[in-house]
Structures are given as structure tokens and as C-alpha cells.
Amino acid sequence: MRGRASGPSPLPEAAGRIWRTLGAAFVLLVFVPPLLLLVSGSFTEPGLPPSPTPRLVPDPVSTTGYVQALELGGLLRASLNSLLVAVVAVPLSVLVASLAGFALARVAARTTAVVVGATLVALMVPATALLVPRFAIFRTLGLTDTLVPLIAPALLGTSPLYVLVYYLAFRALPADLYDACLVEDLSPMRTWWRVALPLVRPVTAALTALTFVLTWSNFLDPLVYVYDRDLFTLPLALRSLSVLDPTNFPVFLAGAVVATVPALIVFLLAQRRFLHHDDDPRGRS
Amino acid sequence: MSVRPDARSRRQLALMLTPYLVGLVGLVLLPALVTLGLAFTEYDLLRPPTWVGLDNLTALTDDPIFRVALVNSLVFALVAVPLRVLVALGLALLLHRRALGVGSARGAALLPTAVPEIAYGLLWLWLFNPLYGPINQLLRTGGENGLTVLGRTPPQWLTDPTDARAAIILMSLFTMGETFVVLLAARRSLPRDVYEMAALEDATGWDVFRRITLPLMAPVLALLAVRDVVASLHFTFVPAFVVTDGGPPPYSTTYLSLFVYQTGFEYLRYGYAAAATLVMILLTVAAVVVQWRLFRRYRGFYRL
Amino acid sequence: MSGPDPGGLVLDGVSAAYRGTPVLHEVDLTVDRGELLVVLGPSGAGKSTVLRVVAGLEPVTGGRVRIAGRDVTGSRPGRRNVSMVFQSYALFPHLSVAENIAFGLEVRDVPRRTARERARAAAESVGCAALLDRRPGQLSGGERQRVALARALVREPDVFLLDEPLSNLDLALRVEMRAELRALHDRLGATMVHVTHDQTEALVLADRIAVLRDGRVEQVGTPDEIWRTPATRFVARFVGSPAMNLLPADGPVRPRGDSPPGALVTDTGRLEIGFRPEAVTLDAADGAPATVDRVEVVGEDAYAYLTLAGGEPVVARVPAVRRPHRDDSVRVGVRWADTHVFHAATGLRYRP
Numbered sequence: 001m002r003g004r005a006s007g008p009s010p011l012p013e014a015a016g017r018i019w020r021t022l023g024a025a026f027v028l029l030v031f032v033p034p035l036l037l038l039v040s041g042s043f044t045e046p047g048l049p050p051s052p053t054p055r056l057v058p059d060p061v062s063t064t065g066y067v068q069a070l071e072l073g074g075l076l077r078a079s080l081n082s083l084l085v086a087v088v089a090v091p092l093s094v095l096v097a098s099l100a101g102f103a104l105a106r107v108a109a110r111t112t113a114v115v116v117g118a119t120l121v122a123l124m125v126p127a128t129a130l131l132v133p134r135f136a137i138f139r140t141l142g143l144t145d146t147l148v149p150l151i152a153p154a155l156l157g158t159s160p161l162y163v164l165v166y167y168l169a170f171r172a173l174p175a176d177l178y179d180a181c182l183v184e185d186l187s188p189m190r191t192w193w194r195v196a197l198p199l200v201r202p203v204t205a206a207l208t209a210l211t212f213v214l215t216w217s218n219f220l221d222p223l224v225y226v227y228d229r230d231l232f233t234l235p236l237a238l239r240s241l242s243v244l245d246p247t248n249f250p251v252f253l254a255g256a257v258v259a260t261v262p263a264l265i266v267f268l269l270a271q272r273r274f275l276h277h278d279d280d281p282r283g284r285s
Numbered sequence: 286m287s288v289r290p291d292a293r294s295r296r297q298l299a300l301m302l303t304p305y306l307v308g309l310v311g312l313v314l315l316p317a318l319v320t321l322g323l324a325f326t327e328y329d330l331l332r333p334p335t336w337v338g339l340d341n342l343t344a345l346t347d348d349p350i351f352r353v354a355l356v357n358s359l360v361f362a363l364v365a366v367p368l369r370v371l372v373a374l375g376l377a378l379l380l381h382r383r384a385l386g387v388g389s390a391r392g393a394a395l396l397p398t399a400v401p402e403i404a405y406g407l408l409w410l411w412l413f414n415p416l417y418g419p420i421n422q423l424l425r426t427g428g429e430n431g432l433t434v435l436g437r438t439p440p441q442w443l444t445d446p447t448d449a450r451a452a453i454i455l456m457s458l459f460t461m462g463e464t465f466v467v468l469l470a471a472r473r474s475l476p477r478d479v480y481e482m483a484a485l486e487d488a489t490g491w492d493v494f495r496r497i498t499l500p501l502m503a504p505v506l507a508l509l510a511v512r513d514v515v516a517s518l519h520f521t522f523v524p525a526f527v528v529t530d531g532g533p534p535p536y537s538t539t540y541l542s543l544f545v546y547q548t549g550f551e552y553l554r555y556g557y558a559a560a561a562t563l564v565m566i567l568l569t570v571a572a573v574v575v576q577w578r579l580f581r582r583y584r585g586f587y588r589l
Numbered sequence: 590m591s592g593p594d595p596g597g598l599v600l601d602g603v604s605a606a607y608r609g610t611p612v613l614h615e616v617d618l619t620v621d622r623g624e625l626l627v628v629l630g631p632s633g634a635g636k637s638t639v640l641r642v643v644a645g646l647e648p649v650t651g652g653r654v655r656i657a658g659r660d661v662t663g664s665r666p667g668r669r670n671v672s673m674v675f676q677s678y679a680l681f682p683h684l685s686v687a688e689n690i691a692f693g694l695e696v697r698d699v700p701r702r703t704a705r706e707r708a709r710a711a712a713e714s715v716g717c718a719a720l721l722d723r724r725p726g727q728l729s730g731g732e733r734q735r736v737a738l739a740r741a742l743v744r745e746p747d748v749f750l751l752d753e754p755l756s757n758l759d760l761a762l763r764v765e766m767r768a769e770l771r772a773l774h775d776r777l778g779a780t781m782v783h784v785t786h787d788q789t790e791a792l793v794l795a796d797r798i799a800v801l802r803d804g805r806v807e808q809v810g811t812p813d814e815i816w817r818t819p820a821t822r823f824v825a826r827f828v829g830s831p832a833m834n835l836l837p838a839d840g841p842v843r844p845r846g847d848s849p850p851g852a853l854v855t856d857t858g859r860l861e862i863g864f865r866p867e868a869v870t871l872d873a874a875d876g877a878p879a880t881v882d883r884v885e886v887v888g889e890d891a892y893a894y895l896t897l898a899g900g901e902p903v904v905a906r907v908p909a910v911r912r913p914h915r916d917d918s919v920r921v922g923v924r925w926a927d928t929h930v931f932h933a934a935t936g937l938r939y940r941p
Contacts, residue, residue, distance in 0.1 A: 016382070023379040024390035031393040031459065035400070037419050038408045100305030103298045115302070115309075122313040124511075124573055126518040128542035129565050132549045132558045133319035134312065139330065155308025163305055176679035179646050184693040185667020188297040194696070198683040217401030219523055224550060235403040239527065242407050249411040256404035267399035271392055291665040 038260070042066070042253035065250030066258075069241060073255055077230065078237035085147055085233060086215050089154040093211045094204060097157030101166025102192045106178070116167070119160045127220065135224055149225040150218065150233065158211045165207060169200040209270030213263045234259045320566070323559035330555060341560035351561060353536045354544040357450070361521055361540060362572070365454045366513045369461040370506060377468035378498070391469070398462025402520075406527035409456050413442035413528065443529055446537035453524045453538055460520070464509050471505040472498070507576060514572045518542055518565055541565050596622040596657055597780045598643060598748050603652035605635075605642050612638050613804045615652065620748070622657075623778040625771075629791040630801035631827065636784040639801070640750045643782065645669050657747040672741040673750040676757065678733045680725040680740075686712070687721040690739045697744075711743035712736075715773065731762045738770075742777065749781040755790060767793055788828045792816065800824045818929075822936035825863050825929055831892060831904045833863040838930065841877040841897045846925035859933035864923045866892060869905035871913060873922020879903060881917045895921065 036056060045062035069075055104112050138149045157163045173196060181191040197204065219235040226232060232240070238259055242252040324341055326334035345351050380391050397405065412418050424439040440448045475498070483493050522542040525531055531539040531547070539547075541561065549558030598620040605613040612635045620626045628636045641647035643654060645666035653662045661669045672693070680689050687708050694704035712718040717735040725733060734754060741749055755763045755770075771794055774781055785791055791798050792812045800807040800815065800823070808820035819825035819833075826832040836842055838860035870876070871893065879895040882902075891912035895903045903921055913919055930939040 017384040020379070020382060020384035021386050024384065024386035027376060027380065027390040028386065028393050031390075031396060034408060034412065034459065035396060037412065038404075041408075041411055041419075096304045096308065099301040103302040106294075107298050107302070115306070118309055118314065122309055124515050124569055125313060125317060126515050126542070126565065126569060128519050128522055128545055129320065129562045129569070130313065130316045131545060132555055132562055133316035133323060135549070136319060136323065136328075136330075136555065137311075137316060152312060153308070155304055156312050157305060157308070160309065160313075174677055174679065176675040176677045177681065179641075179644075179666075180673070180675065180679040180681075182646060182666040183644055183671065183673050184696055185665070186696055188294050188301065190696065192301070195681055195683075199681075201683075213399055213401075217403070219401070219403045224546075235401055238401075238403050238407065242410070242527065246410070247417075249414070249417060252407050253411060256401075256407045259404045260400050263399050263401055264396070267395070268392070271395060294665075 038253060039257060042250060042257045044250045044253075046248050046250045062250070065254035068248075068251045069254040069258065072244060072251065073237045073241035074229065074232065075234065075237055075241075075255055075258055078232045078234045079258070081147065081231060082216060082234040085150045085218075086212055089151045089158070089215045090208060090212050092151070093154035093156075093158040093162075093215070094208050096155055097162040097207065097211075098166050098197060098200075098204065099192065100157065100163045101168075102170050102196055103188070104163070104167040105170035106188060112167075116164070119164055122156070122160045123164075131220070131224060138225060144225050145227055145231065147226070147231060150215075150221050153215075153218075153221070158214050162207050162211065165203060166200070169203045170196055173199055206270050209266050212266045216259075216263050216266075317566070320559050320562050323556050324563040325560075326556040328555040328559075329553045334556060337556065341557050342563075344557065345560055345564065350536055350539065351544060354539045354541050355564070357537070357539060358518060358521065358541040358568075360450075361454065361457075362514050362517045365457050366510060366517055368454065369458060369513055370464060370510050372458055373461040373464035373468050373509075374502075374506065376465050377472050378494075381469055381472045394465055395462040397459040402523040403527060405456075405460070406523045409452070409524070410443075410528045413452050415439065415441050415444070418442070444533050446533055449529050449533055449538050453521065453529065456524050456528070457517075457520060464513065467505065467509060468502070471502055475501050511573050511576045514576070515569050518569065522546065541568075597624060598657075598782065599653075599655040600639070600643070601653045601655070603639075603642055603654060604650045605638050605647055606650050607638070607647075611650070611804060613642065616801075616804070616806055618799055618806065618809070620780055620782060622780055625774045625781045625783060625794065625796045627791040627795035627798045628782060628784045628801055629788060629798050629827075630786065632786055633803075634801040635804040636786070636801050637752055638804075640673070640752050640782060640784055643669075643748065644671050644673050644750055670744075670746050671748045671750055672744055672746040674734075674737045674741045674752065674754045676753045678725075678737040678754075678757075680733060680736060682725050684724075685721065686717065686723050686725070686728070686736050689725065689736060690721075690743050693740065693744045707743055708739070711739040714742070714776075715739045715769075730758050731766065734758065734766060738773070742773075742779070747780065749779050751781060751783040753784055753786070755785070756787070763790075770794065788830065792828070800827065802827075818938065820938050822861065822863065822931045825931070829865055831866050831906075833865050833929070834869070834903045835861055835863045835931075836897075836901055836903070837933070838862045840901065841899050842903070842921055842923060843875070843877070844923045844925040844928050845873070845875070860939055861931045861933045863929040863931060864927050866904045866906040868923050868927035869903065869907075870922045871905055871907060871919040873920050876920030876922035879919055879921050881913045881915055881919060883915060884912050886912065893919075895919065897921065 040056050040058055042065050043061050043063065044058040044065065045060055046064055046068065100115075104115055134149075135144070138144050138152075143149055157166075177195060177199075178191065181195055186194065217235060218233070219239070222233045222236040223239070226236060229240075238252065238255045241255050245251070323334065325336060325338055327337050327341075328334035376394050380387050380394070400408075412420050415421055420442070421439040440451075442448050442452045479497055479501075480493065483497055488496070518540075519542055521538075521540040525538045525540050525543045526546070529538040531537075531543050541564070545558050545561050545565065548554050548561060598618070600616050600618040602615045602617060603613055604611060604615055616635075616639065618626070618639070628639055630636045638647055642649055643656070645661065645664060645668075649662060653660055655661065656669055656671065681692065684692065687705065690708035690711055691701075691704040694707060695701065699707075709718060709721065712721055712735075715735045715738045717732060717739055720728060720732055720736065725736065728736065734757075737754065741751075751770075755766055758766060767790055770783075783794060785794075792815070795812055797809060797811055798815050799809045802823050808815060808824045810818075810820075815824060815828055819828065822835065826835065840862075842862070844862065844864075877897055879897045882894045882896055884894070885892045886909050889909055891907050891909040893905045893907060893913055895905060897903060905921070907913075931937065932939055
């Protein structure tokens with residue numbers, strides 16, 4: 001796109017803008033349709049033969065898929081379970097991550113090195129690799145078929161990555177601020193609460209959103225630990241819906257929409273934090 | 286900063302770190318050790334594990350399903366990971382500067398990442414449906430009798446082995462949002478004056494990319510690639526589990542993750558599954574080491 | 590160094606290290622109650638470390654620190670009753686000016702109302718009462734400086750520590766704040782330790798100056814003493830700009846007048862004479878011949894950079910209207926009364 005013919009780079013501002021807008025339009029054209037189709041598919045009347053031509057607005061528009069999804073799949077119950085897990089796990093997770101991140105930024109360098117090293121190792125272990133042993137441990141503790149294993153990852157900050165993000169954010173605060181706190185006799189706990197945490201509010205917002213999305217979407221853990229239908233979370237209920245009748249797509253697409261909307265809303269609320277932080281003084285990490 | 290904290294501070298800092306350390310040890314390090322132990326046992330959760338030595342590992346080498354799963358995972362990592370990083374890099378370079386629509390495009394590129402895996406899987410299950418699915422509907426427009434305009438049969442996405450693998454890779458390309466965000470931030474944190482300098486030298490777009498952007502971003506790219514290779518062992522699970530169920534036969538989309546899950550939780554052979562897990566972890570370590578060496582020569586540019 | 594405790598600040602043989610490298614070597618310093626001591630030195634001399642050791646932000650590897658008669662060597666910073674103005678000011682960006690100033694009181698559980706009243710009073714005394722509702726991000730450098738000062742004095746600490754507080758201001762503001770700082774000190778009668786690398790700031794501001802070099806105290810004295818009787822060659826050259834000229838005592842320049850140092854070479858080795866640029870005359874009949882390399886005019890004054898016949902450089906300050914020109918030949922003269930004599934080997938001042 002930026003060939004030799006188009007002159008020096010950066011491109012002249014006007015031409016560059018047009019190219020970038022065209023590119024943006026292309027990106028929109030690729031990434032948006034699947035989600036539009038998800039919505040449109042969910043409003044299709046179940047049981048109709050496939051239409052010969054693809055159409056974005058179903059004919060007729062029908063909410064039968066949603067009605068059936070709620071009835072057959074127990075989506076209401078599952079939503080409540082998912083909400084319960086999220087309400088406990090998300091604040092706990094952010095709390096754990098921010099406390100640990102702060103401590104890492106303030107303890108002796110050797111301790112930090114060890115814990116950060118262990119964290120990097122933890123990041124390298126694929127989640128599926130821990131499936132079997134974690135299950136064995138939770139079973140020994142008698143915690144399978146409860147919601148506890150779904151909340152437990154909060155102790156890891158949901159992803160150890162978030163602990164590292166907090167660590168970097170706290171470490172990036174000016175050392176003089178921490179010294180000023182010491183001179184004012186603030187304990188680490190109060191420094192964290194009164195000074196450090198308020199200063200990394202954008203980080204907290206972004207990580208809270210990401211934690212919510214991860215927790216809300218968690219499929220593997222419920223699949224392994226929960227068998228009681230009454231404890232099913234939304235992703236698990238969705239899966240049983242699709243297994244029930246894999247050809248009845250409006251029903252499971254309706255379920256998918258129900259599961260997606262909360263995650264998407266939270267995500268959109270937070271996305272400007274990590275997409276448009278032009279003025280953020282902590283641009284690099 | 287380097288002052289030795291007093292007793293009160295030390296106590297509080299230790300307290301603040303404790304929950305995470307419990308999680309780190311209890312949910313990652315200890316399980317990893319348990320894997321190591323279980324891999325040499327036979328264990329069905331009902332009877333206590335019995336020591337079988339290297340039997341699991343030798344059995345794995347003879348297990349055709351495992352071998353297929355291993356090859357599938359490796360092929361996926363070799364094909365999908367570079368593609369994902371490339372797509373993310375392309376988007377980051379395309380969308381790093383302001384223009385009309387750029388903000389929305391950034392959001393759009395991230396959206397699929399926010400959709401719950403399972404919902405996303407179900408969406409594609411429908412999109413790929415050879416009969417009802419919008420993709421083949423689209424491919425059939427203009428053609429007759431269910432053929433494309435060119436008179437060929439549209440891809441049988443979920444029943445033909447090659448098409449099914451391609452389908453899963455295609456799915457995975459849409460969810461590179463996190464990589465995209467990091468690359469976007471990395472690109473925007475590159476110093477502006479370097480590019481102004483390049484403009485003064487009348488460097489072309491390609492030269493700027495090859496000689497400035499790429500080397501400066503190489504460390505981030507390397508890190509993301511390593512991360513993606515590791516993650517690819519995991520994010521193949523839901524698509525394979527929900528969309529293709531490991532098929533079409535014989536095991537065309539059975540990846541290591543699915544193999545471990547099925548062996549453990551469907552056939553209740555936990556020791557055997559742990560052995561497969563062990564192979565997975567070793568692969569991860571190998572991938573990390575290899576890539577780290579590959580990209581180490583770029584390390585001088587940045588201090589990470 | 591022991592003796593009666595003045596109730597101010599005492600550093601008694603304090604040593605400190607940073608990552609295993611010693612940065613302070615048995616520093617002895619006494620700051621009387623109500624005194625303003627300026628710690629002066631080039632960067633890397635350990636000036637800031639002195640402050641941080643007093644504040645307890647840096648541990649000592651030896652010696653004792655006493656504040657207002659209490660030995661605080663092992664106490665944590667918050668227990669020392671000191672306050673500090675940081676070079677970066679270290680204002681809390683998320684708190685308003687009022688909250689910033691009241692912060693130290695509120696975290697010590699002073700009732701909110703009292704804390705706010707005292708914050709207002711402190712703000713008034715440094716002239717930033719109009720800013721109380723603003724955030725640090727909305728303030729100019731000078732305003733931040735005032736807020737930082739107010740925050741430091743609201744707690745009425747035993748010692749104020751100021752770490753290059755004026756270095757982030759532009760020149761005009763620096764001169765203004767310098768005067769205000771001195772006035773504030775006189776009004777409060779507070780014990781202050783002020784760190785700077787700016788010798789003018791030190792001379793203008795200080796009751797006494799401690800010159801630090803490589804973690805050692807070179808000289809402690811009033812600005813007058815530092816200027817007129819520098820104890821070492823280092824102090825002599827560090828204070829004053831351009832730096833003092835330094836030549837072998839038996840070298841080309843033979844000072845006139847009637848107080849020679851006894852001998853030009855002592856049994857402990859050679860001597861050197863130093864004289865400030867303003868002491869140099871360029872038209873002495875018996876002066877040492879020199880040529881003019883370049884001339885810098887600074888308003889009314891001009892600095893002439895000369896080279897003596899033997900190759901030694903000399904700087905002279907002359908009125909701009911009577912400045913020489915490049916390549917002119919001049920004769921450098923100086924009077925004994927204007928010279929400082931040092932041992933060449935040790936750099937110590939020579940006292941006959």
C-alpha cells in the first residue's frame with residue numbers, strides 16, 4: 001500500500017487518512033458480519049428450510065429461538081449461576097492481583113525476581129495441561145460439583161498476567177511518591193489503598209473488564225467440575241442446548257446471544273481504556 | 286526505594302502477596318508437580334493410583350490417536366500462530382493512526398475476542414454448516430443445484446478433513462484481539478522522531494517497515510509468538526470440542542487438548558492423560574526455548 | 590561532635606552505601622535549631638543521600654542520626670517527624686491541593702476539620718491558598734513548588750528536608766522562589782536542610798553551607814567563609830563561576846603586594862595559588878605575558894580566556910567596555926591579598 005510511488009513516508013496527511021479510512025472500512029467489513037449473522041440467525045424461525053439466498057434480516061423475524069432457549073436450556077438458572085460466580089470471582093480476582101502487584105513492586109528485589117519468575121512460568125503452562133491434576137486436587141478436597149473450582153482462579157488474579165500488569169503499573173509510579181508516603185508514615189496497605197490504587201484506575205478498569213469477560217466465558221472449568229444441571233453456568237447450559245438438537249440453530253444462537261451480550265457490554269465499556277489511551281502518561285509498560 | 290522495610294511493612298507486604306502465592310502454588314505449580322507424578326501411574330479416580338513406570342509414555346508412542354493429535358497440534362501451531370501474529374501486526378500497523386473509522390475498526394477487531402468461546406464456537410458451527418450455513422449460502426449464490434458459480438461443490442467444511450482443519454484455523458484468526466491490542470500499544474509507543482528521521486531520508490514505506498518498525502517491534506513480536514504457541518495448545522479445545530467434535534474421522538481435528546480431555550474425563554484414564562499432559566508441557570518448554578533463541582539477537586534493541 | 594545537643598539535627602559519622610558501593614563516608618554534620626544548612630556539591634557527591642538518610646529512606650551502614658535530641662538511626666521514616674520536599678515535588682495527582690496538603694495530617698488521624706484548617710493556613714503562608722481546589726495536574730511548576738512546601742510545613746516537623754526543590758523551575762522563577770524560601774525560613778524559624786548543586790543558590794540562601802564531594806564533607810561554613818577562605822582546592826573551584834584560576838605558586842604569575850606565603854615550595858611539597866577571575870588585571874607592568882584566546886561578553890562584564898606563555902589557562906573578568914580582543918597580548922597580574930594558597934598534593938588550604 002505504501003509503495004515507492006506513493007512518496008516519502010509518513011504519507012502526506014490527507015492521502016494517508018483516506019488510505020487509513022479505507023483500511024478501517026475493510027476491517028469492519030471482515031469482523032462485523034459474523035456477529036451480525038449471529039444476531040440475525042438467532043431471530044430466524046426454528047424449523048424453516050434453509051433459504052436459497054443468504055439474507056441478513058431473517059424473514060419472518062421470530063423470537064421463538066429465545067423462548068425455546070430459555071425453556072429448554074434453563075438459561076435463566078444458568079445466568080444466575082454465572083452471575084454469582086462473576087460477582088464473587090471478579091472483585092476477588094482484581095483484589096488479589098492488585099495486592100500482589102503492589103507487593104511485588106515494593107518488596108525486596110530478590111523476592112520480586114523469584115515471584116515474577118514463577119509467574120512467567122505459570123503463564124507458559126497451557127490451561128489444558130492443568131486440567132487433570134487440578135481436577136485430582138479439587139476432587140481430593142471434595143470440591144467437585146460445586147462452584148468453588150470456578151471461583152478459585154481468582155486467587156491467581158484469573159490470569160497471572162494481570163498480576164504482572166499491576167506490578168508494572170505500580171512500579172511505573174514515581175519513586176518519590178512512595179517515599180513521600182513513607183515520610184508521612186503510611187503503611188504499605190494504606191499506601192496501596194490511598195495512593196497507588198487511585199493512580200492506576202485505568203488499569204483497574206481494564207483488568208476488571210477482562211477478568212469479567214474471562215470468568216463469564218469460562219467453559220472448560222465448568223465442563224470438568226460441574227455435573228449438577230442446577231449448577232450449570234451459561235456456557236455449559238449453552239453447550240447442552242447445542243447437543244440437544246444441533247440442527248436447531250436459532251435456539252442455540254439465541255442462547256449464544258444471551259451469553260455474549262453481557263460480556264460485550266462490559267468489554268465495550270472498557271475498550272477505550274486500552275484502545276484510545278493517547279494521553280495516557282504510562283503509554284509503555 | 287531501596288530502603289529495607291521495617292517489620293510492619295514487611296509483615297503487611299507478605300500478607301498482601303499471600304493470596305496470590307497460594308493461588309500460584311495451589312493452582313499451577315502443585316498441579317504441574319501432580320502431573321509429573323500421575324504420568325507414571327494408572328489412575329481412574331476410584332482406586333488409588335498404581336505405579337506403572339514408563340508404561341504410559343511407551344503406550345503413548347504407540348497410540349495412533351495420540352500421534353495424530355500431536356501432529357495436528359504441531360501443524361496448527363506452525364500455521365495458525367504465524368498467521369494470527371501476522372494478522373494482528375497488519376491490523377496494528379493499519380490502525381495505529383487516527384482517521385475516520387479507525388476507532389470503530391479497532392473495536393471491531395477486538396469484538397470476537399470478547400465473545401465467550403462457546404458462543405463463538407456455536408456461531409461458527411452454524412456459519413460452517415454446509416447446508417444451512419451462511420458461508421456456503423454465499424458461495425452458492427449465482428450457482429445452481431447447490432454448486433458455486435464455477436460449478437464446483439462448495440467446501441464441506443466440517444466433514445472433509447482438510448476443510449475442517451482450515452475451518453478451525455480460520456476461526457482462530459478472528460480471535461487475535463489480545464495480540465492486536467499489545468501490538469497496537471507497542472507500535473504507538475515507538476518514538477516519533479525515528480519516523481520523522483526516516484521521512485527526511487526519503488525512505489519508502491517498505492524500508493521503514495523492514496528497517497525500523499520490524500526491528501523495534503521484534504521483541505514484542507517474539508514474546509507474543511511464544512505466548513501464542515503456548516495458548517494454541519489451549520484455544521484449539523473449544524472449536525474442536527464444539528464445532529468438529531475432533532472429527533471428521535479419523536480424528537482430523539483431535540488436538541492434544543482434546544485428547545487429554547477425552548482420555549481423562551471421558552475414558553477416565555487419568556494417568557494416561559497426565560502422561561499426555563507431560564508431553565504437552567515438554568512441547569511448551571521446547572517451543573519457548575527455541576523461539577527465545579531465535580529472537581534473542583533482537584534483544585539489544587529493548588530492555589524488556 | 591558530641592557536646593550539648595542543639596535540638597536540631599546531628600549526623601555523627603554517618604556512612605551509607607547504595608547497592609554495595611559506599612556513597613557517604615563518615616559524614617559529620619550539625620544543624621542548629623532554626624538554621625538553614627545548604628548541602629552543596631556536584632552530582633554524584635551524595636547530597637541527596639544525606640537527605641534520604643536523615644529521612645530514613647536510605648539505611649545507614651554506620652554512625653548515628655539524631656533529630657531534636659532523639660536518636661532516630663533505626664526508626665522508620667514516618668516516626669522521625671521530618672518532612673521533605675522532593676525534586677519532583679511528589680504531589681499526589683489524584684488529590685486536590687487541599688487534600689495534598691492535609692494528607693500527612695489526615696493519615697495521622699488528625700480530625701478532618703482541624704486538618705483542613707491547618708492546610709489552609711499552610712497554603713496561605715506560602716501563597717497558594719487560591720489553589721486549594723485544584724489538582725496538581727492543573728498547576729504550573731512554581732505553583733506545584735508552593736504546594737509541596739505547604740505540604741511540608743503543615744505538620745510542623747522538627748526538620749525540613751528540601752531536595753533540589755528549585756531545580757525544575759526556570760531561572761526567573763528560581764530567583765523569586767529562592768528569596769521566598771529564605772523569607773519563609775526566617776518567618777518560621779524552622780530547621781532546614783536544603784540540597785542543591787547550584788552554588789549561587791547556596792550562597793544566597795544558606796546560614797551555613799556544607800560542601801560535599803564524593804561522599805565526604807569538604808568544608809562547612811557560612812557563605813562568607815566558603816567564599817573567602819575555601820578550605821580545599823575543590824571548594825575553591827566549585828564555588829564561583831567561572832571557576833577560580835589555579836597555578837603553581839612558583840609559576841609564571843607572581844602576585845604583587847606584601848603578604849607572600851612564606852615559601853613557594855614547602856617541605857610537604859609544592860604549593861598552588863588560586864585567584865578568582867575578578868582579581869585578575871590585564872595591564873600589570875610586571876605581569877606574566879599571555880595571549881587572549883576568546884572573549885565572552887555577558888552584559889556589563891566580559892570574561893577573557895587567556896593562555897600564559899607556559900601554556901597555562903587563566904580566566905579574567907573585566908568590564909565589557911575595556912575588554913581585550915582575540916589574539917591581543919596582555920600582562921596578567923594579581924595581588925597577594927586576592928590569592929588562595931593550597932598544597933598541590935593534598936589540595937588543602939595552606940596556612941603559614
